[in-house]
Amino acid sequence: MKFAVKSIAVAAVSLSAVVGMSACSSSTTTDNLPNVTASPEGTVKVGDTEVTSGLPSGWPSDVPTPQGLTLKGGGGTPQGMSASWSGPGTAAAVQAQLDTDFKNAGFTSKNSFGGGSVGGVTSWTKGAMTVQVVIANDGANVAVNETVLTGAN
Numbered sequence: 001m002k003f004a005v006k007s008i009a010v011a012a013v014s015l016s017a018v019v020g021m022s023a024c025s026s027s028t029t030t031d032n033l034p035n036v037t038a039s040p041e042g043t044v045k046v047g048d049t050e051v052t053s054g055l056p057s058g059w060p061s062d063v064p065t066p067q068g069l070t071l072k073g074g075g076g077t078p079q080g081m082s083a084s085w086s087g088p089g090t091a092a093a094v095q096a097q098l099d100t101d102f103k104n105a106g107f108t109s110k111n112s113f114g115g116g117s118v119g120g121v122t123s124w125t126k127g128a129m130t131v132q133v134v135i136a137n138d139g140a141n142v143a144v145n146e147t148v149l150t151g152a153n
Contacts, residue, residue, distance in 0.1 A: 034046050034047030035047060041053070041054070042054070042073075043057075048077060048078050049075070049076070049077050050075055050076045050077075050081075051073070051074075051075045052073060052074055052075065053073045054071060054073070054074065055071065055074050055083050056074040056075055056076035056081040056082075056083065057076065058076065058081065058150075059074070059081060059083065059148070060129065060148060060150065062105050062106070062126070063105070063129075063131055063146065063148055064098055064101030064102050064104075064105055065083070065085070065146065066085050066094050066097065066098060066144045067097055068087065068089060069085035069086055069087040069089065069094070069142065069144060070085060070086060070087045071083065071084075071085050072084045072085060072086055079149070080147060080148055080149040080150065081147070081148050082145060082146065082147040082148070083145070083146055084143065084144065084145045084146075085143070085144045085145075086141060086142065086143040086144070087141060087142065088140055088141055088142075089141070089142040090117065090137060090142060091115075091116070091117060091118060091119035091120070091135045091136065091137035091142050092115075092116060092117055092137075093142075094135055094142050094144060095115055095119075095120065095122075095135055098122075098133055098135075098144075099122070102122075102124045102131070102133075105126070106126050107124040107125060107126045107131065108124065108125050108126070109122055109123070109124055110123040110124065110125045110130070111123050117137060118136070118137055119134070119135040119136040119137045119142070120134075120135060121133065121134050121135075127151070128150065128151025129148065129149065129150050129151055130148075130149045130151070131146055131147070131148050131149075132146070132147045132149075133145075133146050134146075134147075
């Protein structure tokens with residue numbers, strides 16, 4: 001009997017809390033919520049933010065990407081976009097390939113630090129576009145992240 005009384009009391013308190021919170025709500029519509037869409041290709045958009053299993057939409061065709069690594073996914077907002085790759089290799093080899101490809105695509109190295117066997121960070125510019133490349137090595141594998149700011153916003 002005591003259990004039944006306690007259960008009813010808990011249910012009454014819970015119901016009162018829900019009714020009280022709903023009475024305090026200023027809106028019962030979804031007008032202020034962002035639009036959410038998902039595609040079979042693996043892209044999810046929440047408002048202006050995109051997360052995808054591939055390169056984000058609008059990825060500039062002149063931005064070099066690492067060769068021989070697996071694209072893990074990317075994302076974008078109106079302010080910029082980013083993508084990540086990983087796989088077997090060395091930071092030094094990937095750095096050399098990307099340095100050559102960025103120079104051949106008309107980019108200028110703005111600044112860099114690190115490098116060598118453990119990886120590093122390089123910032124590349126071309127017109128209003130800036131690309132920050134981060135390379136990290138953990139022994140047998142290398143990870144690369146490229147962040148693109150197009151200067152459009």
